[in-house]
Amino acid sequence: MTLVDEIRLLMAAPSMTANDMRTLLRRDHDEIVQLARDMCESESGDERRALLKQLKPALFAHTRAEQREVYDVLLRRQGDDDAREIAYEGYVAHTVQDDLLERMTKSRKTESDEWKAHSQVLLELVTQHVDKEQGRLFDFLTAQYNDDEREAMGRRFVAAKSRLALKVKAA
Ligand SMILES: [Fe+2]
Numbered sequence: 001m002t003l004v005d006e007i008r009l010l011m012a013a014p015s016m017t018a019n020d021m022r023t024l025l026r027r028d029h030d031e032i033v034q035l036a037r038d039m040c041e042s043e044s045g046d047e048r049r050a051l052l053k054q055l056k057p058a059l060f061a062h063t064r065a066e067q068r069e070v071y072d073v074l075l076r077r078q079g080d081d082d083a084r085e086i087a088y089e090g091y092v093a094h095t096v097q098d099d100l101l102e103r104m105t106k107s108r109k110t111e112s113d114e115w116k117a118h119s120q121v122l123l124e125l126v127t128q129h130v131d132k133e134q135g136r137l138f139d140f141l142t143a144q145y146n147d148d149e150r151e152a153m154g155r156r157f158v159a160a161k162s163r164l165a166l167k168v169k170a171a
């Protein structure tokens, strides 16, 4: 995130602290969307492959930590249809993204138009999912949790992401 983005974010949401869950999710989202966009816009097969290598672990750590520390928390809210719907739809969106990423990883023809089409669809999926999370999910987190709870959630999210990153490195 650039300094300008950071300032814009703080102005838009003065109550959102740096460790708030929403701030942490948004920071990851910005990074992921940027990588997906760069990959989609690149005309070089080698560069596309290099960007995929960066995007995959970033998306993996983000989605798995998000599932554990956000979606699963929402799923445990028995009788809260809204929370459960957000979580289930999120899980499905992650699965579709994973599937596409897997196909792109298996294909060696990163310079082909077909591969570019895959990266275009991935960018669209990621962007749509991020927009939805920053809308509906953020509204939910704002309404249902206070500042301290969102910061505690954020700490657990960061810890989960670190553990996942170690796991990816060890694999
Ligand atoms: Fe997310």
Ligand SMILES: [Fe+2]
Binding pocket: 063, 066, 090, 094, 129, 133
């Ligand atoms: Fe997500």
